[in-house]
Amino acid sequence: MRLVAVGTGTVIPEGDRGGSCFYLEERGSKVLVDCGPGAVQGVARLGLPWRDVTDLILTHFHVDHIGAVPGLFFSLKHGLDAPRERPLTVWGPPGTRRLFSRLAAAVGDFVVDPGFAVHIQEYGRASFELGGDLELSVHPTAHTEESHAVRITGGRTAIAYTGDTGLPEGETRTLGAFLAGVDVLIAECSLADADVGANHLSPRRLAALAGMARPDLLWVTHVYPRFRMDHDVAGLLAAAGYGGEVRVVADGDGWSSEP
Numbered sequence: 001m002r003l004v005a006v007g008t009g010t011v012i013p014e015g016d017r018g019g020s021c022f023y024l025e026e027r028g029s030k031v032l033v034d035c036g037p038g039a040v041q042g043v044a045r046l047g048l049p050w051r052d053v054t055d056l057i058l059t060h061f062h063v064d065h066i067g068a069v070p071g072l073f074f075s076l077k078h079g080l081d082a083p084r085e086r087p088l089t090v091w092g093p094p095g096t097r098r099l100f101s102r103l104a105a106a107v108g109d110f111v112v113d114p115g116f117a118v119h120i121q122e123y124g125r126a127s128f129e130l131g132g133d134l135e136l137s138v139h140p141t142a143h144t145e146e147s148h149a150v151r152i153t154g155g156r157t158a159i160a161y162t163g164d165t166g167l168p169e170g171e172t173r174t175l176g177a178f179l180a181g182v183d184v185l186i187a188e189c190s191l192a193d194a195d196v197g198a199n200h201l202s203p204r205r206l207a208a209l210a211g212m213a214r215p216d217l218l219w220v221t222h223v224y225p226r227f228r229m230d231h232d233v234a235g236l237l238a239a240a241g242y243g244g245e246v247r248v249v250a251d252g253d254g255w256s257s258e259p
């Protein structure tokens with residue numbers, strides 16, 4: 001399995017960080033997890049096969065996570081040498097079909113009818129079979145009504161992504177169990193403990209969550225720029241009691257299950 005951080009930014013625009021987007025490849029599956037502003041250009045800039053995306057997984061509907069969705073479908077409709085025939089499946093929270101029909105009403109029918117089949121599968125159960133022998137599991141998070149964390153398993157490899165989430169009482173255990181034992185846990189860590197609201201993670205919350213999940217590697221993303229520039233975020237996680245390997249990722253960082 002191959003994983004690439006395409007967009008590691010936040011709602012605050014930064015020249016070197018796009019909106020949330022991760023690329024995952026396993027066998028025939030080429031998956032985008034979230035598709036924030038700049039994602040399509042980011043995928044192209046990193047030399048990844050934007051033409052061949054098979055699945056788009058959405059964690060929630062905030063625009064820093066979905067802003068490039070219309071652009072992706074516009075490029076797949078008008079930017080290819082030959083019309084695409086392969087279908088694309090969108091996996092998203094309840095409300096994803098409504099989101100796409102509203103996007104289509106605003107910018108054009110290509111969002112739902114780009115000339116190839118677009119299947120929209122809303123999370124209504126805990127797990128789904130993707131192509132390429134991948135399994136997608138989902139778990140609601142405390143961020144917006146529709147927000148979910150996702151876990152993608154292929155063979156003996158698993159990665160998980162918190163999406164955006166807070167950590168209310170009891171969630172350390174339940175969300176931590178959902179995220180447990182993965183090779184790479186991608187986790188948001190938006191703001192400092194003193195500044196964070198109820199619906200995001202901070203170093204203390206993430207240290208508790210990751211301490212429960214115990215991933216082989218913790219990728220920290222979605223760190224607000226001033227917090228990231230003024231602080232050693234990995235050091236704060238260690239100070240909060242997290243002893244595992246941590247990498248505060250930037251756009252273009254990658255990981256592979258192959259040695």
Ligand SMILES: [Zn+2]
Nearest residue numbers: 060062143164
């Ligand atoms: Zn959000």
